[in-house]
Amino acid sequence: MTSNGKRIVFTGGSGKAGRHVIPELKKRGYEVLNLDLTDFPDPSAGVSTLKTDLTDSGQVFNALTSHYGFSDYEKPSIPGPPDAVVHFAAYARNLLVPDNELWRGNVTSTYNVIEAACKLGVRKIIIASSETTYEVCFGQGDLDYTSFPLDEDTDVNPMDTYAISKLTGERVARGFARRFDADIYALRIGNVIEPHEYERDFPKYINEPQVRKRNAWSYIDARDLGQICDLCVKKDGLGFQVFNATNDTITATFPTRQFLEQYCPNTPITREMGEWEAPLSNRKIREVLGFKEEHNWRQYYQPH
Numbered sequence: 001m002t003s004n005g006k007r008i009v010f011t012g013g014s015g016k017a018g019r020h021v022i023p024e025l026k027k028r029g030y031e032v033l034n035l036d037l038t039d040f041p042d043p044s045a046g047v048s049t050l051k052t053d054l055t056d057s058g059q060v061f062n063a064l065t066s067h068y069g070f071s072d073y074e075k076p077s078i079p080g081p082p083d084a085v086v087h088f089a090a091y092a093r094n095l096l097v098p099d100n101e102l103w104r105g106n107v108t109s110t111y112n113v114i115e116a117a118c119k120l121g122v123r124k125i126i127i128a129s130s131e132t133t134y135e136v137c138f139g140q141g142d143l144d145y146t147s148f149p150l151d152e153d154t155d156v157n158p159m160d161t162y163a164i165s166k167l168t169g170e171r172v173a174r175g176f177a178r179r180f181d182a183d184i185y186a187l188r189i190g191n192v193i194e195p196h197e198y199e200r201d202f203p204k205y206i207n208e209p210q211v212r213k214r215n216a217w218s219y220i221d222a223r224d225l226g227q228i229c230d231l232c233v234k235k236d237g238l239g240f241q242v243f244n245a246t247n248d249t250i251t252a253t254f255p256t257r258q259f260l261e262q263y264c265p266n267t268p269i270t271r272e273m274g275e276w277e278a279p280l281s282n283r284k285i286r287e288v289l290g291f292k293e294e295h296n297w298r299q300y301y302q303p304h
Contacts, residue, residue, distance in 0.1 A: 004029030006233070007082040009064055011035045011054060011113060012089030013047065017128075017192045017222050021088070022047055024226020030233075033068040033082070036089065054089055054109035060116045084124040084233045085117045091162070094138055099161040106165035111172050118180040126232045129170050129186040129242065131280055132163035137214045147270045148260055149281035150216055152188070152242040170242060177240035184239075185232045187225075190246035190280055191215040194222050198300035205251050206303045209263055217259070218246045218280035221295035231289040243285045247293050249276040253303050 006029070013022045013034035019041050022032050026045070033048055034040050040047040052063045064081055072079055089109055091102045110127060117125050134150050136143045138160035146154060158164055173184040193201075205212050220228075228245050252259045255275045260267065273281075285291040 002029055003031060006084065007031045007033070007068065007079075008084050008086055008233070009033050009035060009082045010086045010088065011052075011109075012087070012128075014038045014040050014049065015088060015092065016194065017189065017225055018088050020194060020222035021086075021226040021229055024223055025086075025230060027226075028230050030230075031068055033063075033066065035063050054112055055105060057112045057116065060109075060112045061120070064116050064120055064122070081117070081120040081122050083122075084126065085113060085122055086126045086229055086233075087113045088128040089113075090128065090165075094160055094162045102161050103165050106162070107168050107172075110165075110169040114172055114176050114184065118176050118182055123180075123182045124233055124236070125173070125182060125184045126229055127169055127173055127184065127186050128166075129188045130163060130166040131188055131190045131215065131218070131244075131246075132160065133158055133167050133170075133188060134216065134280070135159070135163070136216070138162055144264060144267050145216065145279075147268050148264070148279050149269075149271065149273055149277065149283075150244070150279060151281050152244060152284055174240040182239075183236060183241075185241045185243060187228065187232070187243050187245040188280075189225065190218045190220040190244070190278075192222050192225065193219045193297070195300070198297060202251070202297060202301040206253060206301070209252060209259075212251055213263070216278075216280040217250050217252055217263075218278040219251060219297065220246050221293070221297075224291075224293050224295050227294065228285060228289070228291060231285070231291060235289055238288075241288075243289070244280055244282050245285065246278050246280045246282045247296060248278060248282060248286075249296060249298075250278050251297060 014036040035052040048069045135158045170186045177184040
């Protein structure tokens with residue numbers, strides 16, 4: 001594997017998404033340091049983990065100027081800040097801890113990471129926002145989306161603590177991008193699918209479409225999310241941006257408009273959508289970043 005010379009600090013790399021995203025970044029030549037409270041789950045991946053409490057600002061500042069491994073001691077100078085920071089660490093959903101602790105952990109850690117990176121001179125920061133900001137995922141009751149497709153210009157007003165914490169992170173990012181003239185890109189990440197989950201979960205997703213409403217019948221392959229992070233690192237000069245991070249197509253066996261008219265008849269469709277376009281649309285990452293999905297769900301599960 002050839003190094004591209006760029007160093008990334010990645011927070012939360014031991015989690016469901018990060019354990020697949022970091023190997024994709026390493027395949028593309030990045031040197032990656034994982035900041036997490038648990039070790040990287042695959043010891044063979046060669047990923048160094050620095051146990052870091054991201055709600056402690058001092059630890060964050062220190063970790064962003066840390067050695068990545070013992071080999072760094074052989075270099076002629078001590079390490080400086082990374083070329084980019086990717087911040088995925090968070091309580092991953094509601095109901096893991098009480099709501100006020102979820103808020104404290106997610107908002108404080110995101111603020112600390114963005115502040116430290118900006119003040120240390122890092123000019124490329126990628127943060128994990130969420131599909132939940134589109135209100136329905138953890139909303140109370142059987143809610144309808146405001147419109148389709150769900151895109152980055154949609155007005156959002158979620159009611160649950162997790163989604164509100166993610167929306168707050170976007171607002172922090174927007175302010176710091178302006179203050180420091182930095183590129184900070186917030187990824188509204190769809191339902192993350194790991195490779196082993198296609199065979200296990202997609203039969204139910206396809207045969208019982210109502211169970212996917214809270215995910216807007218959309219998803220992101222964890223490996224394609226790695227490609228998206230790489231594209232974000234490479235694309236300079238956009239300032240603050242929000243990108244939906246999803247794959248191209250709806251998780252259904254008949255075309256999108258027909259599907260939505262059947263399962264969401266009260267939700268307006270505001271533009272012509274692609275025949276199989278995911279309702280949580282990734283058009284912006286395709287047009288602005290050049291994203292080309294490599295892992296469409298139909299490669300791994302064929303409906304009967």
